[in-house]
Amino acid sequence: METAAEDGTKARSGDSRVVTMREVAKKAGVSIKTVSNVVNDYEYVSDATREKVTKAIDELGYIVNVSARNLRRGQTGVIALIIPDLQLPYFAQLSSLVITEAKKLGLQVIVEPTLYSRDGEIAALHDGRHAMLDGAIFSPLELGQEDVAQLEVDYPLVLIGERIFTDKVDHIATENVEGAKRATGYLVQTGCRRVAVLGVHPGEKVGSAGLRFQGYKEALEENGIDFDERLVVPAGMWHRSDGVSAMNELLDSGVKPDGVVALNDMLASGAMHAIQMHGLSVPEDISVIGFDNSDDSQYLSPALTTIAPGLEAVARLSVKVLKNRIDGVAPFDSTDPVFRKVSSTLIVRDSTRRVIGR
């Protein structure tokens, strides 16, 4: 790459400062193919030759021309990451991790926010731009059961996240039911008996709200605690202000919970605020647990106990599977789609009471 031209014409036309394989070959006294072999870590190159070539490469400051390589290979080394919104902490964190993992495998990432639109998701999947991408990682939000056909694309695609509506595509899933179950179970362990849940989407089943709510119910059942409808508070959005409203509603209704499972950290943050505004304290009067382990959950007052969904593993696995599909190599070169569920972890901080008897 060179400096922008200063005369208003095309840059980098004349000055051929770019070092090519040919020049390296000449300097090292070998053929261009040998240089290529060294650059691509071809096995059968004598140590002596390899050394000579490496030296020439260093001295000339040669770097491969990715465009030429891509043209020749029919690949680009670039993958797309299709997500609802880069500004949501959850996805910002995910993107950050995917970028890191991809870099390790020599892949670059184009982040493509669909901004909560079904059309945006479909466009991102079918856009002609995919002709220049090697594959994609897709976190669906709006696409539903009826859109399964949209996922049949002619390039390697890996699904990530909660929704499960097909077994035809590679999928790295997060642990929603189990995570919520763990959260709820932990509150019970600490002595909570009247555990409320915040952020439920009534009627929904396959989304994160539905799955997490299911985990909550399963935990109660396993612990022999009766389900109480009055402790269930819906919230369409999961922003902090929704947590405030939901918690206020609950407290003002007269039901007195001793624990709260918020379906994400923002709701938890809002809930703690509302509790404190009611003159109650967290965790002495009411324990609060969140979900996502968002970056600032540790900076809340008190620091939030929460469930970490294992985004690192999601990023690592999804990139690896995709890369294997692109290269057509093991271990993911079977025709069977990969399905993998990443386990969640409980992060204990100060918004929950200590476990009894410790």
Added chain:
Amino acid sequence: METAAEDGTKARSGDSRVVTMREVAKKAGVSIKTVSNVVNDYEYVSDATREKVTKAIDELGYIVNVSARNLRRGQTGVIALIIPDLQLPYFAQLSSLVITEAKKLGLQVIVEPTLYSRDGEIAALHDGRHAMLDGAIFSPLELGQEDVAQLEVDYPLVLIGERIFTDKVDHIATENVEGAKRATGYLVQTGCRRVAVLGVHPGEKVGSAGLRFQGYKEALEENGIDFDERLVVPAGMWHRSDGVSAMNELLDSGVKPDGVVALNDMLASGAMHAIQMHGLSVPEDISVIGFDNSDDSQYLSPALTTIAPGLEAVARLSVKVLKNRIDGVAPFDSTDPVFRKVSSTLIVRDSTRRVIGR
């Protein structure tokens, strides 16, 4: 792009489903050059020819092979966005906007987080990978006055953000002094007379803390209010918990402020929490104003009045300047570096009292 091969060998070798310009040319009964002309919106193509070609392109589903074009042009159509941390809301938002703007100009963006390391910033600037990028937008954090030489790179580079330590490089700056001045001035307009400031970095001048603190002082002076050292609270980090500590410190020290300028929204969020924990109310007892207009500032309780730094404009301008530098075209094809300051806006919400007399 095609599906991953399923036999463990290289994908897309044999099946030549890829449509080339040659095929389009044949189908349209014109030369390959003419197709190229149409694809690249060359001016002098007769309408009839253009129509024929466009039709053939549609029917064949042709899309240009970007690798080939890049190889030929010596460009890649990809720029880097070098930022400290994608997980910080401010940078997540910025990235999102830059990606959007770049897309409009046909550019793709590789986001490169440097993770608060000076070495990371230097590496990002000088990495050999830049050979395959057309240019970069860089938001420095750790690099300082003594590193100016690091910015002399051989590719188009646009600086963004607060720190100003060279006039040799294109720079789109944000309005720190003016923004903080506006924030402080607004509190005074609403009747505040004892305005505290949270998050100051003592001794620092060129960073955002220094500049924003300067704005605070200038506003007091212009409004004829005495500067009171006891109302200045330092905070090394700008997380929510730092806001809590800083505000607690202030309130416990006995000084009674009637307004608080927090140097960012996180600090403001923490400050409101501390105020409310002290049994005081926002804005009745104390007004609070933040800085950054972060995505969730509107969801705090009460919704936060804050300063929006105009990130949209930063994104738009920086991408535009960079694109012009890459192409070597007007209006940014002069040899003089561009310097542009983006103005900030006051966003009035509920954490500040109403302006008197309204």
Added chain:
DNA sequence: TTGTATGCGTTATCAT
């Protein structure tokens, strides 16, 4: 206004 021919830098096929 359009066509012909050449080369961008690499990798892959065949030799040797």
Added chain:
DNA sequence: ATGATAACGCATACAA
């Protein structure tokens, strides 16, 4: 183990 050479698909001199 290494070399010669033909593509890959496109953009551009230059010619017509």
